[in-house]
Amino acid sequence: MVMQSTVVFRRAQEEDAAVIAKLRQEIWSTTYRGIYPDDMIDQFDYAWHTQKDAQRIKSPAYAVYLMMQEDHPIGYITLHISVPAHLLSLYLRQEYQHRGIGRRAFAFIREVFQTLGVSTFTCACQPDNERAMAFYRRCGGRVVGEDLSNEESWQNSVTFQFYVMRETDLVIRIIQSMDECIEFVRGFHGDAQFSDPMLTNEEQFQTNLVKCVEHPDRHCALGVYLGEQLIGLFTFLVLTEERYLEMLVGLSRDRRAYAEMFRYLERHYPGYSADFVFNPKNYLCKQLLEERHAEFEPEQQKMVLDVPVTDLDTSGVELFTPEYQEPYLSMHHQETYWTGEKVLAAADRFRVFLAIHEGKVVGYLDVTYCFEQNEPYDLFVLEEYRRMGFGRKLLAQALKCNGLKGMMAMVDVEAVAAIRLFESVGFQRAKHENNVTAHWTVPEGGNGA
Incomplete structure (x- = not known):
C-alpha cells in the first residue's frame, strides 16, 4: 500500500470486485456518455463485470488497485503485469478529476512496473476521449499504434507507449x-x-x-x-x-x-x-x-489587438529619420537587450515612430512590422509630456501602418494606466498568456x- 498526499493506492482483494464494478458503471455514465453507446451504459451488466474483476484480482497476470481517499473509493487501476505489460484501466470519479490525482496515479503505476523490472508498457485509449488522450501525452506517452477502422467508432483505439525509468537514466542531448x-x-x-x-x-x-x-x-x-x-x-x-x-x-x-x-x-x-x-x-x-x-x-499582462479603433489622432507622430538619431538614442532605455542602437540596426524587423512637439522629440515607439502578429517593444514619453496624448498617438500610428496584420503587447500587470492606454485603441487582455x-x-x- 502506497500513500501519496491524501490518496491511498491499495491492492484490491476479491471482495473489492463489486466496488470496482460499481465505480466503472458510475464513471462510464459520467465520462463516456456520448463515446460509448447509450445501451452499453444504461444496460450495464453489473454481475458480469463483478465476475470479470474478481477473476483479474485473483490472477497473477494482473495487479488491481483501488484509489482511496479517507477510506472512500474514488477510482481504480488495472494493470496487466505479465509480458507484454499494459495499463488496462485508470478510472477516476468525475468529482476527483483535475486535482492532480491522475498524475499521482500515473507515477504510482510507473513505480509498480519499475519494481517488477518492466522497462516499457502500453495503454489503449478511445480517440474520442480527448481529455484522456491529452492526459496520456502529458504523461510522456508516444503513439505506437492506431485502430480506427471499426464499424462501431467506440471500438476504435490509439495505443500509447510509456517508458519506466531510473534516476540514473537522466541525460540531456541536442534535439535533432x-x-x-x-x-x-x-x-x-x-x-x-x-x-x-x-x-x-x-x-x-x-x-x-x-x-x-x-x-x-x-x-x-x-x-x-x-x-x-x-x-x-x-x-x-x-x-x-x-x-x-x-x-x-x-x-x-x-x-x-x-x-x-x-x-x-x-x-x-x-x-x-x-x-x-x-x-x-x-x-x-x-x-x-x-x-x-x-x-x-x-509579471507581464498580454494584450491582443481585437478591433482597432479607427480615426485616431496621429498628429505630431513621424517615422524615424536620421536627423532625430541623437535625441532618440539619448532618451532610449538602455537596460534592455533591444537598445536604440540595436533597434536601428534591425531595420528589417523594427519601425521607430517619434512623437514631435514644437520640433522636439518627446517620445518614441519601437514596434516590429515583419510578423503576422507584431509587437510594440518599447513605448516611452518624456515625463513632462505625459498625459498629453502622445502615447496614444504613437500607438495609433503604429496600428495604421500595421495594416491587416495582428498585434500584441506585453504590459506590467500593475501598470493600470498603460493597460487602459492599449485598451483605448482596441486591445483586450488575453487570458492565461502572461509571462x-x-x-x-x-x-x-x-x-x-
Whole structure:
C-alpha cells in the first residue's frame, strides 16, 4: 500500500470486485456518455463485470488497485503485469478529476512496473476521449499504434507507449528532429501551469521551436530524457558574439529537467547573460532561477489587438529619420537587450515612430512590422509630456501602418494606466498568456554544480 498526499493506492482483494464494478458503471455514465453507446451504459451488466474483476484480482497476470481517499473509493487501476505489460484501466470519479490525482496515479503505476523490472508498457485509449488522450501525452506517452477502422467508432483505439525509468537514466542531448518532440509539445497545450507563453500561435511555434531545431547555428534545442522518455524541452537563441542567451521555449513538469538544463548552460555557456521568459505559474522554473539569484521583472499582462479603433489622432507622430538619431538614442532605455542602437540596426524587423512637439522629440515607439502578429517593444514619453496624448498617438500610428496584420503587447500587470492606454485603441487582455522575464548571468567556471 502506497500513500501519496491524501490518496491511498491499495491492492484490491476479491471482495473489492463489486466496488470496482460499481465505480466503472458510475464513471462510464459520467465520462463516456456520448463515446460509448447509450445501451452499453444504461444496460450495464453489473454481475458480469463483478465476475470479470474478481477473476483479474485473483490472477497473477494482473495487479488491481483501488484509489482511496479517507477510506472512500474514488477510482481504480488495472494493470496487466505479465509480458507484454499494459495499463488496462485508470478510472477516476468525475468529482476527483483535475486535482492532480491522475498524475499521482500515473507515477504510482510507473513505480509498480519499475519494481517488477518492466522497462516499457502500453495503454489503449478511445480517440474520442480527448481529455484522456491529452492526459496520456502529458504523461510522456508516444503513439505506437492506431485502430480506427471499426464499424462501431467506440471500438476504435490509439495505443500509447510509456517508458519506466531510473534516476540514473537522466541525460540531456541536442534535439535533432521535430519528430522527437512534437507529441511532447502537444501535451502542454492548454496547461495553465506549465504551458509556454512563447508558444501561443503558429508563428511562435515556427520561430521559437521549429527554427531552433532546424537552424542550430544560432540556436540550441535541448531535450532532457529519462531513458528514452522526453521529460523536458528547452530552446535557446544563442548569440555567441554577444555572449547572450534567451530561452525561447521551456517545457517540463519535472524539476530534474530544469536542473539538468541549468547544468548544461553552466558547462557550455559560462559568463553568458541569459534571459528567461516563462509562465508566471511555472513554479519549477521560478524556483531554479531563484536558487541562482536571478533578477525578475514584474509579471507581464498580454494584450491582443481585437478591433482597432479607427480615426485616431496621429498628429505630431513621424517615422524615424536620421536627423532625430541623437535625441532618440539619448532618451532610449538602455537596460534592455533591444537598445536604440540595436533597434536601428534591425531595420528589417523594427519601425521607430517619434512623437514631435514644437520640433522636439518627446517620445518614441519601437514596434516590429515583419510578423503576422507584431509587437510594440518599447513605448516611452518624456515625463513632462505625459498625459498629453502622445502615447496614444504613437500607438495609433503604429496600428495604421500595421495594416491587416495582428498585434500584441506585453504590459506590467500593475501598470493600470498603460493597460487602459492599449485598451483605448482596441486591445483586450488575453487570458492565461502572461509571462515573467528573469535575467541571469551564467557563472564562470562551468563545473555544472
